[in-house]
Amino acid sequence: MTIHPTALVSDQARIADGVEIGPHAIIGPEVSLGKGCVVDGMAVIEGKTTIGENSFIGYGSVLGAPPQDFAFKGESRSELRIGNRNTFREYVTIHRGSKDGSATVIGDDCTLMAGSHLGHNVLLGNKVIVGNNCLLAGYVEIGDGVVLETSSVFRQFVRVGSLAKVRTGTRMIKDTPPYLLAFGNSMVSGTNDYGLRTAGWPDEALLEIRRAFALVYGSGLNVSQALQKAKEASWSPASSAFFDFITSSKRGVCRGYHAEKSAL
Numbered sequence: 001m002t003i004h005p006t007a008l009v010s011d012q013a014r015i016a017d018g019v020e021i022g023p024h025a026i027i028g029p030e031v032s033l034g035k036g037c038v039v040d041g042m043a044v045i046e047g048k049t050t051i052g053e054n055s056f057i058g059y060g061s062v063l064g065a066p067p068q069d070f071a072f073k074g075e076s077r078s079e080l081r082i083g084n085r086n087t088f089r090e091y092v093t094i095h096r097g098s099k100d101g102s103a104t105v106i107g108d109d110c111t112l113m114a115g116s117h118l119g120h121n122v123l124l125g126n127k128v129i130v131g132n133n134c135l136l137a138g139y140v141e142i143g144d145g146v147v148l149e150t151s152s153v154f155r156q157f158v159r160v161g162s163l164a165k166v167r168t169g170t171r172m173i174k175d176t177p178p179y180l181l182a183f184g185n186s187m188v189s190g191t192n193d194y195g196l197r198t199a200g201w202p203d204e205a206l207l208e209i210r211r212a213f214a215l216v217y218g219s220g221l222n223v224s225q226a227l228q229k230a231k232e233a234s235w236s237p238a239s240s241a242f243f244d245f246i247t248s249s250k251r252g253v254c255r256g257y258h259a260e261k262s263a264l
Contacts, residue, residue: 004041016053031064034084047096048077052084052108061092067120069098069138076100083108083126090114097121098138107144125162143178145199161245163199165192175249177216178242179209188217188254205238212239216246217256 012029049064078097143162161178
């Protein structure tokens with residue numbers, strides 16, 4: 001364990017072996033840092049925050065701060081829970097949960113680039129990449145393997161399904177189904193073929209998810225009709241997850257690009 005003499009580390013914090021804490025960092029009394037974590041200079045980790053092993057917290061980052069929620073009560077016992085092997089670059093901010101007993105949760109092997117923000121009660125899956133200056137409001141849910149490109153913004157309660165990709169500067173107020181490419185003002189343009197191939201999907205699986213996409217976004221049916229039509233065919237578990245995500249959406253899903261053009 002290496003702690004810079006200018007760092008302020010509570011005696012009650014739980015610091016594992018091999019942790020490095022840089023100059024002027026602040027570690028609160030309810031913080032737990034797993035083995036091999038590196039906390040860069042000027043970083044602040046507070047509240048009831050648990051970070052797994054081998055994670056990096058960059059310069060000036062603030063993790064576990066109180067939520068920006070007017071309903072938050074100062075005495076609420078909420079948490080920030082972070083898995084293993086995550087990277088938080090410069091000036092990342094992550095707020096803990098809002099309601100008593102709730103938590104903001106981050107999985108394993110995620111990268112959050114400089115200036116990105118996760119609001120209260122966000123759920124981030126595994127192997128997620130969050131680009132510079134992305135802003136996620138409270139209760140946003142991001143699935144495994146998702147890529148959020150630079151300066152995208154996400155309204156409260158929005159969901160992004162696994163292995164989707166959200167393009168730079170996107171404004172998300174609707175849910176993005178799994179495996180798709182999102183852009184602009186809550187629109188999707190097709191399947192995330194590169195991401196799916198990188199994840200090891202074979203060609204036949206890609207073809208099937210393209211058929212699923214075409215049924216929902218290119219058949220001329222509305223969403224309810226497309227979902228009903230999907231029940232008449234046999235689908236793989238991955239494609240079934242695509243339809244299930246759409247069925248469970250409370251905010252509605254992104255519009256297709258061609259549907260948006262035809263409405264202009």
